[in-house]
Amino acid sequence: NGDWLGTLATDRNGNSYVTNGSLAELSKIGPNGGPAIYSVTGGAFDEYWSVQFNCDQTKLVVGGTRLAPFSGRIFDINANNGSVISNI
Numbered sequence: 676n677g678d679w680l681g682t683l684a685t686d687r688n689g690n691s692y693v694t695n696g697s698l699a700e701l702s703k704i705g706p707n708g709g710p711a712i713y714s715v716t717g718g719a720f721d722e723y724w725s726v727q728f729n730c731d732q733t734k735l736v737v738g739g740t741r742l743a744p745f746s747g748r749i750f751d752i753n754a755n756n757g758s759v760i761s762n763i
Contacts, residue, residue, distance in 0.1 A: 681739075684726035686754075694723040694737060701726075701737065701757050715757035721748065 681694025689706025699717030717723060718741070725738035735754040740747055741762075751760040 681722075681724045682726050684728065686728060686732050692726050692735065692754075694726055694739075696722050696724045696739070699723045699739065701752065703754070703757060713757045717750070717759060721750070723750065 677697065678695050679697040681696035683691060683693050685691045690712070691704045693702045693704065694700065695702075699721040700714065701717070701723055702714040703712040705712050717739075720742040721739060722742065723737045723739045727736045727738070728734065729736070735752040737750040737752055738748070739750060748762050750762045752758070753760055
């Protein structure tokens with residue numbers, strides 16, 4: 676109902692990160708599936724689209740947009756709890 680799948684990325688430990696692009700939601704699913712380790716919502720005017728890790732997987736970065744005012748964004752995400760550390 677108006678939600679758009681963003682993307683899916685899996686880290687070396689088997690954790691999967693899934694974004695809901697249009698609502699800026701991020702879920703972390705453990706390697707055995709089951710309930711989400713966390714499922715968090717970003718800012719009201721944000722969208723989460725592309726999930727990436729840096730080369731040693733110490734950073735989780737989500738590419739997206741901010742709708743008001745409209746601009747592209749890079750969200751630095753805390754992989755342990757899904758909170759936004761910073762965005763540019």
